[in-house]
Amino acid sequence: MGIDADRLAVVPLTAERAADATLTGAKAAALARARAAGLPVLPGFALVPGQGSGTALREAWEGLTEPLVVRSSSVLEDTAHASMAGRFATVLEVRGWEGFTRAVRTVLDSAPGDGSVMAVLVQPMVRSTVGGVMFGADPVAGRRDRILISAVRGGPDQLVGGSAQGVRYQVTRLGRLVRTEPPERRGHRVLGRRKLARLVQLARRAERALGGPQDVEFGFDTRDRLWLFQARPITAMAARAVRGARLLGPGPVAETFPGVLQPLEEDLWVEPMSHGLTLALDVAGTAPRRLLRGAPVVLTVGGRAAADLRLLGAVPSAHPVLDFVNPVPGARRASAAWRVGRLRSALPLLALDLMAEVDQELAELPPPGSMLSGELLAALSWGRAVLSALHAQESLAGALLDGGAGPTATGEALAVLAERRAAGDGDGDGDGELIARHPVLLALLPPAVRGTARLPEHTGWTGAPHGVGALPPREGLRLRIRWVQEMQARLVRECAARRRAAKGGGDALGELLSLRWPELTALLEEGREPPDLAERRPRPAVPELPTAFRLAADGQPVPERLGHRKSAPGGGQGAGGGRGTGTAWHGTGPRPDRAVLVVRSLDPALAPRLPGLAGLVSETGSVLSHLAVLAREHRVPTVVGVPGALERCPPGSEVTVDGTTGAVT
The missing domain is CATH 3.50.30.10 (Phosphohistidine domain)
Structure with a gap:
């Protein structure tokens, strides 16, 4: 099927209005701007919807040397937000008037059905001896000081179409070759140093002309002339970690907080954990106080808990030789040795005293429904303080005592659950009652204010329960941590129930979970709400954090490769x-x-x-x-x-x- 030439206006790339992306589409407009800036862009024209004439179209076609390439130039593609790479039609090797009109129709037919502008870009087709794609920055590593070039012998369509892998070059902005993948033999290089230097210069000129690092398609013709076929902004640029950012990871805290935490849950549980671990690291002398004071040991990223891997010793030191000759760690450990020596013998008794205090406080706590608002707040505040002490002693117990012997809280819970399931208790509908009779079962569930996870139906566990009193100090402390967290969750749910009754409905629990601890205190003590409370929304589910990462300037995690594997x-x-x-x-x-x-x-x-x-x-x-x-x-x-x-x-x-x-x- 042909085309209605009278409905297509010809806009040469040399025309001033060719640089208007709303008229000619982003692809043609970028090439028009690049050509005006003196970059090596082939001649050509764009066909746009509007009043035209068949004579003008034929004259424009006759003015170009065949074969031609006919491409889409939509307002939707090649933007800073979405490349729409390869989504619309491109026709290569176009010859003759009939072939040309068929190619134009093919491109127009590939337009989206949303009524957006689809222009058609027409240029001569270059026989490339070497072609490829060049990124003016490294989009995978997020490095703006690197230029990536992928090249093949022949045209760049092999690369953008995914049929060839090509040779990948990483160079600096000054043209120094950093890496070639796969390695090339001398005399068999796809791109020599002169070609690389010309490409680097093209990348820098395109960046200046078009306002940022560009994704460029290029080709060297049979006369070794370099041509710019296409330029668009780099999309999906990976974040790069802030210089000096700490090495973080879910590490040992992921099993405690496997899901996304809401702001109030962070303040109730993560902040006390971080404070407790900081106390333990300070007592043991394993980290300098300036580091412990400067940043939390445990924090959240997008609501997921992460820890400083180096402070917790989860990864080797980045500078082991410097650490070996540095006298400060030795002096710090010596100053902590006396404290640790006394603590090693005293810690079991200290743990028993703390557990007894927690058990007594929890036993004497009135039912949440009978407590005044001030009592609810006082109990929540006590929970935050005692969690800090529990985490500190639990961490020290794991480091200083023999933590590998004896039953565990999880094993005890599994044994109790298997026994109760065999007796027909808790068929899935009575989990709450079963947990109330056997609080050790909370060791199987992560803390959460909104709802409680279901206990396993069948555990396959065959061990016999020993009783909570038989747990070693560290396991006993871990179980009390979980009990205090559950107590706090029930108190917050009670606060939400009262608020919902007073307001006559609504997601009161969601509102409370969006508060920070000082905001909850102001609400319960003074009835003062944050002005934006109604606009706050629950944190959405986000992907799990990388095993190791550093934070970018916008707070996004940037994965870190541990070790030195190439x-x-x-x-x-x-x-x-x-x-x-x-x-x-x-x-x-x-x-x-x-x-x-x-x-x-x-x-x-x-x-x-x-x-x-x-x-x-x-x-x-x-x-x-x-x-x-x-x-x-x-x-x-x-x-x-x-x-x-x-x-x-x-x-x-x-x-x-x-x-x-x-x-x-």
Whole structure:
């Protein structure tokens, strides 16, 4: 089917209005701006909706040298927020008037059905001896001091289409080559140093002309001339950690707080844990006080708990040699030795006294429904203070006493539950009553104010209960921590019930959970609400935190690779998107709930399947290909260049994909 030439106006790239993206689309407008700035852009024109003439269109077509390339230039693609890479039509090797009109119709037919402007970009097609994609910054590592270039022999369409992996170069903004993957032999390089230098200069000029680092498609023709085929802003730029940011991770606190905590839960539980661990580290002399005073040992990121891995000794020191010759740690430990020596013998009795105090306070606590508001607040405040002491002693008990012998609170709870299930108690509807009779069962449940998790139906546990009194000090302290947390949760629920009754309904519990501790105190003591309380919303569920990370300037976690491995075993090149685990799916048959799509190549036709994927693994392809760009935008963990991925990850197998390290396990 032909085209109605009278409804298409011709806008040459040299025209001033060609730089208007609302008229010619983002792709043509960027090339028009780049050409006006003196960058090596081929001649051409854009076809836009409007009053035109067949004569003008034919003259514009005759003014270009065949073969031609006819591409989309939508207002939706190549923007700072979404690249829409490869989503609309491109026709290569266009010859003759009939071929040209068919190509224009093909592009127009690929327009979205939302009525947005779709222009058609027409330029000569260059026979590239070397082509590729260049990013003016590293979108995977979030580094603006690096330029990434992926190149192949021939045209760049092999890379953006995902059919070739190419050679990847990482260079500085001054043109110094940092890394080549895979390594090249001298005399067989796709890009020599002169070509690399010209590309770096092009990246810097494009950044100045277009207002930021660009995702550029380029090609060197048979006369070694460099051409800029396309430029768009880099989307899905990964965050980069703040210089000097601490190494964090869920580490030992994830098992205590496995889910997303609301603000009040943080202040009730995470803050006392952090204070208690700080006291324990100070007493043991394992960390300098300036570090302990400067930042919390435990904090939350997006509501998920994380700890300072170095302060807790979960990772080796970053400077072991300097630590060895530094006299301060030795002096600090010597000053703490006397305290620790006395504490080692006294700690069991101190723990017994603290547990007895907690047991007595909990036993004497009136039912929440009979307590006054002041009594509720006093009990919550006592809980915060005693949790700090419990966490401190629990940490010291684990470090100074023999914590590996004897029963555990979890084992005791499993044994009790198995015994009660065998007796027919707690068939799933009576968990609350069962927990009330056997509080040790709380060791099986994470703390939560809103609702209580269900106990397991069947545990398979065969041990016999020893009784809470038989627990060693550390396990007894851990159990009391859980009891105090549950007491606080019930008190907050009582406060919410009263507030809901006074207001005549509404999500009173959600409102209380959005408060910080000082705000809750003001509300219970003075009846004073924060002015924005009605606008606050519960924190949404967010993905689990990386095993190790540092915080970026915007507070987002930036995964950190621990150790010094140059490449991940069994993996490939990390293309970003974070880390995810799911079920391997080859794209055929029913899609699993959390699917990890494993493919041979990064076909842009797979783009509609990206949303909701737990991961993407490809045997071939480039981290700069269209599909990899789109995957990063959808925050899909992506790894490319994984040999034998289809055979290694058969459908139905569980796969973990790390888009930072490139590991596929």
